[in-house]
Amino acid sequence: xxDEINQQALRDKYQQLHDSIExxxxxxxxxxxxxxxxxxxxxxxAVITAMNLADIQARxxxxxxxxxxxxxxxxxxxxxxxxxxxxxxxxxxxxxxVSGIDSAxxxxxxxxxx
Amino acid sequence: MQNSKRVxxxxxxxxxxxxxxxxFSPLAKKSAxxxxxxxxxxxxxxxxxxxxQRTTIDVGVSSLVLDFDKSGFDRDKIKPFIPEHDLEIRQQxxxxxxxxxxxxxxxxxxxAFSSIDDQSQALSKQLTALSTNADLKxxxxxxxxxxxxxxxxxxxxxxxxxVLVEQKRRKELPKIIAKxxxxxxxxxxxxxxDIGNKPVNGVAGIGLRDQLWDEYDALIRNQITYIxxxxxKLSPAEKKAEISKLPELAQQQLDADxxxxxxxxxxxxxxxxxxxxxxxxxxxxxxxxxxxxxxxGQQIGSFYSxxxxx
Numbered sequence: 465x466x467d468e469i470n471q472q473a474l475r476d477k478y479q480q481l482h483d484s485i486e487x488x489x490x491x492x493x494x495x496x497x498x499x500x501x502x503x504x505x506x507x508x509x510a511v512i513t514a515m516n517l518a519d520i521q522a523r524x525x526x527x528x529x530x531x532x533x534x535x536x537x538x539x540x541x542x543x544x545x546x547x548x549x550x551x552x553x554x555x556x557x558x559x560x561x562v563s564g565i566d567s568a569x570x571x572x573x574x575x576x577x578x
Numbered sequence: 579m580q581n582s583k584r585v586x587x588x589x590x591x592x593x594x595x596x597x598x599x600x601x602f603s604p605l606a607k608k609s610a611x612x613x614x615x616x617x618x619x620x621x622x623x624x625x626x627x628x629x630x631q632r633t634t635i636d637v638g639v640s641s642l643v644l645d646f647d648k649s650g651f652d653r654d655k656i657k658p659f660i661p662e663h664d665l666e667i668r669q670q671x672x673x674x675x676x677x678x679x680x681x682x683x684x685x686x687x688x689x690a691f692s693s694i695d696d697q698s699q700a701l702s703k704q705l706t707a708l709s710t711n712a713d714l715k716x717x718x719x720x721x722x723x724x725x726x727x728x729x730x731x732x733x734x735x736x737x738x739x740x741v742l743v744e745q746k747r748r749k750e751l752p753k754i755i756a757k758x759x760x761x762x763x764x765x766x767x768x769x770x771x772d773i774g775n776k777p778v779n780g781v782a783g784i785g786l787r788d789q790l791w792d793e794y795d796a797l798i799r800n801q802i803t804y805i806x807x808x809x810x811k812l813s814p815a816e817k818k819a820e821i822s823k824l825p826e827l828a829q830q831q832l833d834a835d836x837x838x839x840x841x842x843x844x845x846x847x848x849x850x851x852x853x854x855x856x857x858x859x860x861x862x863x864x865x866x867x868x869x870x871x872x873x874x875g876q877q878i879g880s881f882y883s884x885x886x887x888x
Contacts, residue, residue: 472782472784475783475843476777476780476781476782476783476786479777479780479783480780480781481787481791482780482792482795483777483780485799486609486795486798486799489799489802489803490802491800492806493806494806495803495806495807495809498802498803498806498807499803499807500646501799502644502799502800502803505748505795505796505799506641506796507794507798512783512788512789512792512861513659513789513792516784516785516786516788516789517659517661517773519784519785520660520664520785520786521661521664521770522773523771523772524663524664524667524668526670526764526768527668527765527768528667530671530761530764530765531667531670531671531674532769533714533761534671534674534675534677534678534761534765535674536757537678537754537757537758537761538674538677538678538681540683540750540754540757541678541681541685541754542681542880544685544746544750544751544754545681545684545685545746546584547746547750548701548743548746548747549693549839549878551694551742551743551746552694552696552697552739553693553696553697554739555694555698555701555735555736556611556697556700557701558700558701558735559697559704562701562705562708562824563704563707564726565708566704566707566708566711569708569714569717570711570713571712572713572717573713573716573717576717577663
């Protein structure tokens with residue numbers, strides 16, 4: 465907890481430096497000074513970016529752990545989808561049976577004396 | 579005649595099951611609506627990551643323009659903010675969430691009935707063909723199936739199929755939704771933390787909002803330096819055009835941050851709406867939370883469309 469507070473306090477110092485440089489460059493009229501401020505701004509931003517990236521990357525493992533859990537839920541949902549699709553398939557089988565009976569009757573009529 | 583009565587009874591019975599509410603539960607309707615709204619939240623979150631990646635590259639390119647004469651082209655300096663591996667993991671999570679949203683909407687919507695309707699129509703045609711089979715009349719003259727009986731039987735099968743689908747959904751969907759709830763809460767919490775905070779008066783900035791805010795500051799800084807360094811080489815019209823980009827960048831900075839704030843709000847509202855799927859049918863909580871979620875999606879969309887139009 466103490467480390468987190470120190471880390472944020474350090475970040476804030478760099479952010480305040482970033483803001484000061486940003487303000488200075490917005491009001492600067494001299495090209496050489498502008499260029500120098502820009503270079504300093506980039507150095508400060510590199511530190512802030514590294515801190516932000518470290519913060520993002522610290523959560524990557526947690527995201528990774530969730531992938532299998534989502535896959536498990538999606539597999540359950542997929543199974544339900546398949547079971548629902550099977551109901552339609554069963555009606556299709558019923559249709560094929562009726563169609564088969566229809567063909568069988570026509571075939572049988574050729575051999576049975578009527 | 580006897581057959582007609584049986585078919586009529588079957589159709590009436592199935593229709594009564596439908597009308598009594600056995601067939602179409604509010605959960606299915608709610609799940610379909612939630613799935614569509616959640617899908618929009620996932621898309622917008624993904625766009626948030628894309629925005630930060632693209633803006634970081636834009637900053638790299640604008641710095642390259644200023645530094646080229648002095649230090650040439652260093653390809654390592656032009657790279658997105660989040661490394662490929664870390665982004666890939668997040669994309670997999672978002673894709674999983676997108677699949678859940680899409681499949682939930684698909685399974686719970688009327689789309690689930692389309693296959694049953696198609697097959698029942700085919701069955702109706704096959705029964706009608708059987709009823710008109712001249713050979714059947716020759717072989718079994720006492721067996722009579724008229725056209726309306728055939729259609730009635732197919733209708734009864736269609737209704738029965740719909741009832742079976744709904745029963746399956748009523749039994750399985752609550753279990754799936756309950757299993758997803760803690761997973762969804764964790765995902766949204768982590769994504770919310772990724773988005774972080776914009777720095778206010780130089781303090782408490784963190785995450786994507788902090789990074790994106792500073793990236794726009796860097797774009798403004800580079801643009802000012804470009805104008806100052808080329809002040810004597812730019813024509814008045816060119817100078818005007820370059821200076822005009824400064825307020826545009828400042829506005830884009832506000833819009834991009836507002837889009838992330840709205841995405842963050844949507845990520846906080848999403849688990850609440852998902853949880854309300856299992857609330858009592860008489861409870862209006864879900865309806866209210868869904869409306870909030872839809873409004874979130876529309877707000878984020880408007881911010882991103884503003885950004886894309888620039």
